[in-house]
Amino acid sequence: MGEWTEFDAGHTAPNDGWYMEVGDDDFPTGINHPRKIYLRKGEKFPEPSNHRRKWKRVKH
Numbered sequence: 001m002g003e004w005t006e007f008d009a010g011h012t013a014p015n016d017g018w019y020m021e022v023g024d025d026d027f028p029t030g031i032n033h034p035r036k037i038y039l040r041k042g043e044k045f046p047e048p049s050n051h052r053r054k055w056k057r058v059k060h
Contacts (some may be wrong), residue, residue, distance in 0.1 A: 001039050002018075003005045003055070005018070005056060006022065006054040006056050007045050007053065007054060007055045007056070008045065008055075009029045009044075009045050009046060009047045009048060009055075010044055010045065010056055011044070011045050011055075012041075012042050012043065012044055012045075013039040013040065013041055013042065013043050013044075013045065014041065015022050015057070016038075016039070016040045016041050017038070017039070017042050017057050017058075017060070018036055018037070018038050018057070018058050019036070019038075019039055019045070019055045019056060019058065020035070020036045020037075020055070020056060021034040021035055021036075021048050021049060021053045021054070021055060021056075022034070022053060022054055022055070022056045023050075023052065023053055031053070035048070035049055036058070037055075056059040
């Protein structure tokens with residue numbers, strides 16, 4: 001079983017790192033200025049800017 005790649009608000013971060021908001025797959029143009037946050041392992045994800053967005057880890 002693999003590791004999750006997208007996270008909802010309230011989930012805990014699996015690793016230390018930078019996470020960025022990503023849009024839903026139905027919206028092909030993407031997000032203009034996505035929010036980025038740094039979380040440590042075990043910290044909870046905050047609410048994204050839009051209810052259809054999720055958090056995804058980015059290589060920084």
